[in-house]
Amino acid sequence: MEDRNQHINEVVLQNVLQGSASAAQEKELNEWLQASDANKALFEKMKQIWSASKQLKEFSEIDEKADWKKIKAKRRAKKNRLGPWLKYAAAIMITMGFSLIYLHENTVGFGKIAQIKTEQEKSELLLADGTKVYLNKNSRLVYPKKFDDDKRLVKLQGEAFFDVKPNANKPFIVESGEAIIKVLGTSFNVYNKVDNSTELSVKTGKVSLKSRKDKDQELVLVKGDVGLLRNHKVIKLKSKFKNQDSWRTRALKFHQAPLTLVLKDLEKHYQVKFENRNQKIKDLEITLAFDNEEIEKVIHQLELLLQVKIIKHKNIYIIK
């Protein structure tokens, strides 16, 4: 009987709880409540469930798993109140130890390794094996005071000319930017440019130019060849070894060289800029030699040879 009553009133009960009951439903509820104390208790219970369930959002916001981890962490932190300091101290000691070893092994001026660095001047030096190195301006060479048993390794930033003492058992290796240059005994010019590409010009002998990242990118260059490593790719350039080491020899020689190339070499050698506004002389080929001459003298000779006027504007020479 009671059970059937409950069943009948289910939706009515719900509507009353939700506050959406009609007058008739209210009346039905009241009659039902009057019918027995059990009904009254049941409705009281439902009211409680109804109002309490509104408060339950908090429970779903508590992340028990995450909070348990927090408790563990808090506990550890408490336990190791002295711990962190000891840990830091140990970490510092270990780091210092390794640093000293690293410094000794790898750092310039600290032990095994030395460096030479140029700014506005050029430099020359003789390495332990008898190899001669000419270092251009704004360059840096890192080299060991004594070479390893199996190889002769140096690192270069900027530009240098190497005259390597032959030793078939100990290859001479230059790391420059992205390039690894490996030789047995030869002379060559290495130019590590601002864009981190590396130009290698071989004067004598045989040289390997290899990418540091992509070991498949390797080029073997012989006397007179010029190779370029850029973006981990090696290419053999059309130009030949000519004035690449003019910064060292101070002599520039051109033999039936296109004007654009001449201007390029002059730009690099004298650290100036040219701008050719004369279309007529664009395709001329020039044979010319300068030997350690002032830029003004060079300009004067060019004016005579090309029958043009060259005006200096700031650091740019404009050919009219």
Next chain:
Amino acid sequence: MTHQQANQTLVLVNETSIEQWYTTYYSLLCVYANKFLKDLDLSRELVQDVFVNLYDKKEALSIHTSAKSHLYQSVKNACLSSIKQKQTYALHHENIKYLNGDYSYETDELYGQSELEYELYKAIEELPKKCRDIFKMNRIEGLNNQEIADYLNISKRTVETQISKALKALRNQLAPSLLKTILLFLLSSIE
């Protein structure tokens, strides 16, 4: 002496028991603490610290009465001292009666309420999925039946049926613990 000892239940405090108490009481205690602090994150931090302290005292602590009672009192003390510290307890005027004298969870209305809510929450979590989702949408998210029907693309009638189903299941499941609460509720209303 022997009589006194007989009244004490010595509870074994170890890693396993602490973890058990955590599963049983953590959420409940957080919600209880939140009734004082009105800041659930703060409440969680506070209850976490109570548990951390349990580990600290593990060896020395012998808990009289019961774990439940100990946790309840620790959380309550922590809440009250937190309120005092903030000197904001004037704002919690309604809780001032708790500042005086002994207390036990058995006569603590707020705790009873928290317990009921937790029982209810667990019971709701055990409802069949559809039933549970609809009930939660109505009660927790505050949508009305028509809105739920539209949202789930079902009839309003179905929503009503599911809510009735939920209510029926809940009132059957919650019988024992609720009975007590209702009794307390009736008693306090007589006062």
